[in-house]
Amino acid sequence: MEKFIGAWTARHGATRDRLLPLLHAMQEDVGYIDDAWVPVIAKALNLSRADVHGVVTFYHDFRRVAPGRHVVKLCRAESCQARGGAAIEAAAAKLLGVAMGDTRADGQVALEPVYCMGLCAIGPNALVDGRPVARIDAAALERIALEVAA
Ligand code: FES
Structure with a gap:
């Protein structure tokens, strides 16, 4: 996932306002946002883990486990x-x-x-x-x- 995040931020930017677009891209690509990826996202966008965790858990559309088929x-x-x-x-x-x-x-x-x-x-x-x-x-x-x- 680090490779995906690195490629995505290189293309779309690594500023704080990129958090929601990045989360949507990740969910579109793999179907969910694993808790283990939160620190990687936080580091890439210069945010705290709490910032990223808060956004992922606030919006109902972000899944934290792999979805069903x-x-x-x-x-x-x-x-x-x-x-x-x-x-x-x-x-x-x-x-x-x-x-x-x-x-x-x-x-x-x-x-x-x-x-x-x-x-x-x-x-x-x-x-x-x-x-x-x-x-x-x-x-x-x-x-x-x-x-x-x-
Ligand atoms: S309440 Fe609007 S579609 Fe269900």
């Missing part, structure tokens, strides 16, 4: 919650065999929260491997379960 995100924001989001979340966890915020033991699927996708009028909504899926109901969950089983 498929990632299902369910919207937990107000409009989707008002449309039955909590029940959908419980059903999804049971159907997919993984608790919210976890990756299933076989690594096949992770279930994660997302906070509003801008599709509030057609919720409850999900993102399946980055693809928006609207009006989630029991049938939609069955289709998602089949999709992520592959």
Whole structure:
């Protein structure tokens, strides 16, 4: 990862304001930000470890462990919650065999929260491997379960 960080900062700069773009690039490249990389990032951008750790843990979108092969995100924001989001979340966890915020033991699927996708009028909504899926109901969950089983 040091090589990746070195190449990235050489190309995009090593100033403090590069932290978020670097974290996004790392997550895009390997899927998560390992805690072991925090000191390397801090040194590269002349930040404290606490600065980097604070940013990684503040934003829900940064994963700190390797994701599942498929990632299902369910919207937990107000409009989707008002449309039955909590029940959908419980059903999804049971159907997919993984608790919210976890990756299933076989690594096949992770279930994660997302906070509003801008599709509030057609919720409850999900993102399946980055693809928006609207009006989630029991049938939609069955289709998602089949999709992520592959
Ligand atoms: S509240 Fe779920 S998409 Fe906006």
